[in-house]
Amino acid sequence: MSKFLSRRAFGKWAGGAALASSAAGTVGGAGARQGLEAATPRETYYKFPDGFLWGCATAAYQVEGGAKNGGRGPSIWDTFSHTPGKVHNNETGDVSDDDYHLYKEDIRLLKSLGAKVYRFSVSWPRIFPQGAGEPNPQGIDFYNRLVDELLAKGIQPYCTLFHWDLPQALQDRVGGWQSRETAQAFGEYAGYVAGKLSDRVQHFFTTNEFSSFIDLGYRDGKFAPGLTLPAAELNQARHNAVLAHGLGVQAIRAKGKPGTKVGIAENFNIPVPVIEAEPHIKASVQAMRVLNAPYLTVIMEGKYVEEYLRKEGAAAPKFTAEDLKIISSPLDFVGMNVYTPTYVRADDSAPGFAVVRPPASYPHMASEWLSVGPEALYWAPRHLGEIWNVKEMYVTENGCSSADTVTADGHVYDTDRVMYLRNYMIHLHRAVTENFPVRGYFLWSLMDNFEWADGYGLRFGLYYVDYKTEKRIAKLSAHFYQNVIERNSIV
Numbered sequence: 001m002s003k004f005l006s007r008r009a010f011g012k013w014a015g016g017a018a019l020a021s022s023a024a025g026t027v028g029g030a031g032a033r034q035g036l037e038a039a040t041p042r043e044t045y046y047k048f049p050d051g052f053l054w055g056c057a058t059a060a061y062q063v064e065g066g067a068k069n070g071g072r073g074p075s076i077w078d079t080f081s082h083t084p085g086k087v088h089n090n091e092t093g094d095v096s097d098d099d100y101h102l103y104k105e106d107i108r109l110l111k112s113l114g115a116k117v118y119r120f121s122v123s124w125p126r127i128f129p130q131g132a133g134e135p136n137p138q139g140i141d142f143y144n145r146l147v148d149e150l151l152a153k154g155i156q157p158y159c160t161l162f163h164w165d166l167p168q169a170l171q172d173r174v175g176g177w178q179s180r181e182t183a184q185a186f187g188e189y190a191g192y193v194a195g196k197l198s199d200r201v202q203h204f205f206t207t208n209e210f211s212s213f214i215d216l217g218y219r220d221g222k223f224a225p226g227l228t229l230p231a232a233e234l235n236q237a238r239h240n241a242v243l244a245h246g247l248g249v250q251a252i253r254a255k256g257k258p259g260t261k262v263g264i265a266e267n268f269n270i271p272v273p274v275i276e277a278e279p280h281i282k283a284s285v286q287a288m289r290v291l292n293a294p295y296l297t298v299i300m301e302g303k304y305v306e307e308y309l310r311k312e313g314a315a316a317p318k319f320t321a322e323d324l325k326i327i328s329s330p331l332d333f334v335g336m337n338v339y340t341p342t343y344v345r346a347d348d349s350a351p352g353f354a355v356v357r358p359p360a361s362y363p364h365m366a367s368e369w370l371s372v373g374p375e376a377l378y379w380a381p382r383h384l385g386e387i388w389n390v391k392e393m394y395v396t397e398n399g400c401s402s403a404d405t406v407t408a409d410g411h412v413y414d415t416d417r418v419m420y421l422r423n424y425m426i427h428l429h430r431a432v433t434e435n436f437p438v439r440g441y442f443l444w445s446l447m448d449n450f451e452w453a454d455g456y457g458l459r460f461g462l463y464y465v466d467y468k469t470e471k472r473i474a475k476l477s478a479h480f481y482q483n484v485i486e487r488n489s490i491v
């Protein structure tokens with residue numbers, strides 16, 4: 001290995017302290033810090049406000065492994081991934097990153113990035129192996145240990161309650177999200193976890209990305225439980241999911257310590273005006289409300305927009321006024337998962353906008369769906385602020401897949417991910433500069449993990465994971481992000 005490419009020299013060249021590089025590695029000490037002087041970057045105009053909360057996000061089924069450990073029951077993703085032909089190479093989350101056992105090492109990786117916050121999710125079937133009824137004390141114990149370790153390292157925990165791993169028992173007993181009973185069970189589970197963790201966790205997210213677990217799971221059959229329901233049943237499942245969110249909000253407020261904050265993590269459609277001119281901006285505002293009608297709009301407005309009800313006709317969801325009140329329970333903050341833009345233009349015919357499909361030449365990252373549109377990270381907070389007057393926001397996910405390879409010198413030079421992140425962050429900076437109240441940013445993801453139907457074939461991590469050895473290797477993007485956090489500025 002040449003001197004230039006030794007780990008330490010790489011850290012120097014990257015302009016920050018050496019990063020912890022494997023489960024067994026060491027975090028750079030004072031000596032490695034000298035690298036900072038060796039490569040002081042120029043000041044930029046992209047400074048973030050003091051106290052901006054930089055961090056990373058993961059989700060239980062994607063990183064934990066330990067599928068049979070600690071009394072965990074099966075989830076619909078265990079069943080789905082063990083069904084041949086559903087996931088790339090028939091891969092499963094049985095072991096994954098083994099974070100269930102290696103969480104202390106993974107928190108060390110976070111610490112060496114300088115992360116202030118960490119967004120993790122709780123596995124519902126660890127807490128209630130049967131979906132409801134008797135809690136499994138070993139389940140909450142794992143999250144107690146995780147939270148304590150984060151706090152000991154000075155990292156604030158942000159907890160997501162549902163990131164798609166529905167207990168299989170609920171799918172079997174009542175048809176999962178097709179039943180209101182699942183919404184009730186979610187409320188009880190959310191209240192239970194808030195009761196146990198809110199002495200140390202101040203921020204909870206109810207659910208993550210409705211359209212992913214409902215539309216992909218119950219309409220397209222691409223995600224667990226792999227169903228392809230007709231429109232009326234699909235819309236009812238959507239309704240049950242937003243109802244679950246509302247019941248969760250109420251339960252967290254009832255059972256959490258006073259001062260506990262609750263919000264949501266949602267990948268709403270992000271309408272970006274094709275060009276930034278008034279008619280298209282107006283169209284993008286209308287599109288934001290209409291395209292997100294079944295989920296975020298009803299949560300923020302307490303009613304389904306007319307365009308949605310009219311379009312669905314007889315297939316529209318059945319609901320009561322009381323349901324709408326629960327669904328629109330006030331939130332303390334809104335989290336946005338930002339990946340791709342939806343380009344829209346003004347259009348004279350109703351509903352006043354048209355979606356502009358990208359041409360075949362439009363660039364995307366390793367995931368085909370992940371078209372590159374950095375402006376999405378400006379328009380998401382702007383729409384939330386201008387349309388619904390949201391007073392506290394987080395970027396709960398942003399990141400990308402890349403065809404990462406470990407080169408002969410032992411490094412991963414993911415220059416495309418660095419390009420992607422830098423450009424998105426510049427647009428986030430614009431939003432913050434215009435005073436949209438974005439308080440923090442969670443990069444997806446801390447490390448490579450089980451990418452749902454794409455299995456281990458697509459990598460989103462700042463750390464490369466060798467799944468044979470569970471070794472973690474800091475990618476170039478990890479050095480980039482460490483630098484951003486250290487300087488609180490895009491570098």
Ligand code: PNW
Nearest residue numbers: 059208209212267337339369397444451
């Ligand atoms: C999110 N799309 O999923 C999830 O919250 C993560 O669990 C996941 O690993 C990450 O993004 C990367 O995929 C998405 O098709 C899945 O637009 C699909 C889409 C967007 C987000």
